Every structure is written in structure tokens, then in C-alpha cells.
Amino acid sequence: MSRDKVLVSAEWAEQNLNTPGVVFVEVDEDTSAYEGGHIPGAVRIDWKTELQDQVRRDFVDRAGFEQLLSAKGISNSDNVVLYGGNNNWFAAYAYWYFKLYGHDTVRLLDGGRKKWELDGRPLTKDVTERPNTSYTAKEQDLSIRAFRDEVIAAIDTKNLVDVRSPDEFSGKLLAPAHLPQEQAQRAGHIPSAINVPWSKAANEDGTFRAENELRDIYGEAGLDGSKPTIAYCRIGERSSHTWFVLRELLGHSDVKNYDGSWTEYGSLVGVPVALGA
Amino acid sequence: MTSGCGAPEQAAALPVNVDPSREVVLTGTVRSGGIPVGGAFVRLLDSGGEFTAEVVSSAGGDFRFFAAPGRWTVRALHRDGNGETAVDARDLGLHSVTVALA
Numbered sequence: 001m002s003r004d005k006v007l008v009s010a011e012w013a014e015q016n017l018n019t020p021g022v023v024f025v026e027v028d029e030d031t032s033a034y035e036g037g038h039i040p041g042a043v044r045i046d047w048k049t050e051l052q053d054q055v056r057r058d059f060v061d062r063a064g065f066e067q068l069l070s071a072k073g074i075s076n077s078d079n080v081v082l083y084g085g086n087n088n089w090f091a092a093y094a095y096w097y098f099k100l101y102g103h104d105t106v107r108l109l110d111g112g113r114k115k116w117e118l119d120g121r122p123l124t125k126d127v128t129e130r131p132n133t134s135y136t137a138k139e140q141d142l143s144i145r146a147f148r149d150e151v152i153a154a155i156d157t158k159n160l161v162d163v164r165s166p167d168e169f170s171g172k173l174l175a176p177a178h179l180p181q182e183q184a185q186r187a188g189h190i191p192s193a194i195n196v197p198w199s200k201a202a203n204e205d206g207t208f209r210a211e212n213e214l215r216d217i218y219g220e221a222g223l224d225g226s227k228p229t230i231a232y233c234r235i236g237e238r239s240s241h242t243w244f245v246l247r248e249l250l251g252h253s254d255v256k257n258y259d260g261s262w263t264e265y266g267s268l269v270g271v272p273v274a275l276g277a
Numbered sequence: 278m279t280s281g282c283g284a285p286e287q288a289a290a291l292p293v294n295v296d297p298s299r300e301v302v303l304t305g306t307v308r309s310g311g312i313p314v315g316g317a318f319v320r321l322l323d324s325g326g327e328f329t330a331e332v333v334s335s336a337g338g339d340f341r342f343f344a345a346p347g348r349w350t351v352r353a354l355h356r357d358g359n360g361e362t363a364v365d366a367r368d369l370g371l372h373s374v375t376v377a378l379a
Contacts, residue, residue: 086331
């Protein structure tokens with residue numbers, strides 16, 4: 001797949017800040033990042049309060065997604081460019097989510113906020129106002145979303161890619177090392193999963209590695225390109241990053257993101273769990 | 278607690294639910310010419326140099342990681358320069374780190 005169909009460079013983005021039909025969207029969990037300065041003209045989406053159902057553990061439904069995008073002033077024909085902090089974790093999650101609801105013209109800003117800031121590109125505190133639209137979403141494309149029973153059935157059958165850090169994979173930690181470790185679920189990983197941390201796919205500045213490097217990384221880790229693949233992490237956002245790499249950059253045809261991820265699997269009763277590297 | 282993977286506020290004071298006698302906490306400050314630098318991307322690398330976690334330093338230059346016991350490197354990136362510091366954190370408890378940008 002052509003990289004420029006799914007990614008834009010920071011340079012391209014800066015040149016297209018005022019291009020009609022291009023909408024920049026910052027996606028973060030910590031929305032104070034946006035308030036402290038964002039790409040001029042960008043609207044924001046709050047991963048936790050706007051993309052997640054506030055009662056059940058699930059996404060907002062199709063009608064909720066339509067309302068959200070309409071209120072943000074995004075129309076079906078817009079070219080959406082997503083970016084965020086955390087090496088684009090939540091932007092990649094939103095990218096997957098836009099694809100899930102059938103928005104085809106969406107791309108990631110390569111390197112996200114980090115590359116933009118390291119380059120010293122402009123940020124503003126001006127809040128962007130866009131007129132409401134009437135957005136129409138499609139039904140969820142479940143060919144890119146995996147649920148728990150399918151994950152259990154995939155053990156020893158499909159590629160399972162655990163994209164968490166080695167210490168989370170082995171069971172030493174329950175969460176990434178920048179978060180308190182207070183969760184109660186079991187530690188470890190899904191049997192037969194390979195461990196390829198999401199960060200292997202990224203350069204230090206947050207941009208994605210070149211396709212030939214990416215092919216080598218997953219090939220050497222034992223990913224069998226002829227089989228379907230399910231990626232998971234702790235809550236489904238880091239695995240969106242790897243889902244993006246495998247499906248959108250490397251062009252693998254059958255790649256799903258398991259958004260339930262370890263916080264669901266590691267709390268299931270009776271399922272097999274593996275420990276160690 | 279935070280339910281997602283976003284970094285909690287990076288400040289010197291530990292959350293009340295963290296007991297440094299039971300885990301490894303790496304905490305410190307990013308500085309340039311002795312002056313704290315906020316907004317630096319602070320990366321925790323394991324003993325093999327592999328990336329483990331990343332946070333953004335607070336306005337006062339502070340950062341914090343919760344890690345497994347071991348030898349770590351803390352590396353900071355900023356538009357004004359980069360820097361890194363090795364940390365021996367094989368023992369539980371609070372480990373203080375300063376990273377100087379150059």
C-alpha cells in the first residue's frame with residue numbers, strides 16, 4: 001500500500017493547514033495537551049469521553065459517532081488528518097475507529113505531536129470552531145475488529161501479536177512503565193502470541209520506520225504473513241499502532257485489532273495464560 | 278488512577294497509592310545548563326537499549342517512571358537538544374535521575 005495514502009509528513013501538514021477539505025484532528029487522552037497548544041485549525045477529540053461509551057465498556061455506537069463528527073464539523077468528504085501525543089497511540093486508535101465506521105479518507109500525521117514539536121513547528125492556543133455538519137457513518141467493519149472468543153480460538157492458529165513492552169508480556173508488569181501498577185487482573189500473555197513491542201515500528205522521533213525495516217522486524221519475530229493476524233496490547237490503543245503498520249503500511253490483508261486486549265483477556269475466567277519471555 | 282495509557286501529571290510528589298518500598302520508581306528532572314526544561318520527551322530504555330516507556334516532562338522539567346528492578350537509561354529529546362543518563366535501579370525504592378540536554 002502506498003504510504004502517502006495513509007500518512008502525511010509534518011512538512012506536508014504545515015503546507016496544508018489552510019487547505020479546504022483537510023481537517024486536522026488532535027486525539028489525546030490528556031486533553032490539556034490541546035489546551036496548551038495545538039496545530040493551528042485542529043479540532044480535538046477526547047479519547048476517553050468522546051470515543052468511549054460512558055456506561056458500557058465499548059465504543060460509542062454508530063449514531064454516537066455520527067453525532068460526534070457532526071458536532072466537530074467533519075463531513076463525509078473531508079480528508080481527515082489525525083495526530084496526537086504518546087507517539088500517536090490514540091491517533092492510531094482513532095484512525096482504526098474512523099475506518100471501522102467507514103471513513104476512507106483518513107491519514108495519520110507521521111510522528112504526531114512529538115515530531116511536530118521537535119521540528120519547532122507552530123502551535124496555537126486558539127480554539128477551532130467549525131460549523132456543524134450532518135455526518136453519516138456506516139455499520140462497523142468487523143473485518144478489522146476482534147472479540148474475545150475469536151482471540152481464544154486463534155491460539156496456535158492465527159498470528160497473535162502482543163505489542164506491549166517485554167516486562168508486560170512476561171508478567172513482571174501490568175501496565176506500561178510510566179503508569180502506576182495498581183490493576184488487579186492477572187499478568188502474562190495469550191499463549192502462542194509473539195511479542196513485538198509497538199515501539200519497534202517507530203523511530204525515536206515518533207515517525208514510522210521504512211517498510212523494508214518493518215518487514216524485517218515482524219518477519220524475524222516469526223509473524224507468518226500468510227496467516228490472519230490479531231494484534232493486542234493492554235487497552236487496544238498501542239495495538240492500533242501496530243494494526244496500522246501491518247495493514248496500512250505493509251498491506252497485510254487480514255489484520256484485526258483486539259480492543260478488549262489484556263484488560264479483558266487477563267480478567268477472563270478459565271482461559272489459558274502464559275508467563276515468561 | 279488513570280484508566281488509559283496517557284501519562285499522569287509529571288510532578289515530583291508521588292500519588293498516595295504508590296508505595297516506593299514495594300516498587301522501583303525513577304524520578305527526576307530534565308535540565309539544560311542547569312535550568313529545568315519542560316516539554317521534553319523522556320524515554321525509558323532497558324539494559325539492551327530497547328524502548329520501554331515515554332513521558333513528557335512537566336513545566337518544571339520533572340518526569341517519573343514505574344519500572345521493574347534493573348539497569349535503565351533515561352533519554353530526553355527536545356528541540357533544543359538531547360541527553361541521556363544511566364540508572365542502576367536494581368533495588369526497590371525511589372531513584373533520582375537528572376538528564377542534561379546538550
